[in-house]
Amino acid sequence: MTRKQKRMFSLxxxxxxxxxxxxxxLSALRTSITYFYTPSQLLALDAAPANVIRLGxxxxxxxxxxxxxxxADIKNAIVSFVVTDGAAATPVRYQGLLPDLFxxxxxxxxxxxxxxxxxxxxxxxxxxxxxxxxPKEVMDxxxxxxxxxxxxxxxx
Numbered sequence: 001m002t003r004k005q006k007r008m009f010s011l012x013x014x015x016x017x018x019x020x021x022x023x024x025x026l027s028a029l030r031t032s033i034t035y036f037y038t039p040s041q042l043l044a045l046d047a048a049p050a051n052v053i054r055l056g057x058x059x060x061x062x063x064x065x066x067x068x069x070x071x072a073d074i075k076n077a078i079v080s081f082v083v084t085d086g087a088a089a090t091p092v093r094y095q096g097l098l099p100d101l102f103x104x105x106x107x108x109x110x111x112x113x114x115x116x117x118x119x120x121x122x123x124x125x126x127x128x129x130x131x132x133x134x135p136k137e138v139m140d141x142x143x144x145x146x147x148x149x150x151x152x153x154x155x156x
Contacts, residue, residue, distance in 0.1 A: 034111065038141040048114045055092070055120055056109040056138035057085040064104060083108060083120075089147055091119045099127040104122035109139050 001009075022101075036054040060082040067078035075097055080155035082089045092110050102125060104107065 015115070022137050029077060035108075036137045038085040038138075038145075039090040040085055040145070042090055042114075043088045048118070052113055052123075053120075054111045055083055055090055056107070056139075056141065057083040057090075058138075058142075059104050059106055059108050060084045060089055061104045061152055083110060083143060085141060092122050093119055094125050096123040096125075098125055102127040109138060121123075123155070 006059075011013065025061040025141075034054055035049065036056060037049075039057055041056065042048075042055065051091060063082035065080045066115050067080070076095060077097075078093060078095045079098060080091065080093050083090050084090075086105040092112075094112075109126045110120060111126075112120050115121055
């Protein structure tokens with residue numbers, strides 16, 4: 001092999017390795033990204049997302065249903081509820097202990113996967129932590145739909 005051929009081969013090897021590394025990085029990012037949706041945004045999608053998603057909104061009044069559990073098996077309790085943004089609603093099923101501040105009419109963000117029937121099978125439920133807190137994504141989505149007003153706007 002001539003010196004020029006060796007140099008070209010080395011350059012090709014470097015570019016091939018860089019391309020492979022970039023491809024593996026992009027593949028890993030695609031599978032680890034979690035998108036945030038409101039029920040209306042989720043309903044507007046052409047196809048249900050296959051990856052883990054976050055869904056935010058308000059827990060619909062009267063929608064919480066607790067499955068049967070024995071006293072010793074409360075950690076495995078199945079709870080069903082509906083997350084709404086006022087325009088659309090998405091049913092959620094969660095197995096486990098809910099946060100203490102989880103209740104109807106409050107802001108919530110749930111993370112999980114959609115099943116074939118449009119129910120979000122949640123593995124994480126995040127509830128607001130005080131009376132003045134609403135997750136930013138949920139508050140922004142509710143503001144876009146005219147369902148949320150800041151306290152300063154209400155007092156005006």
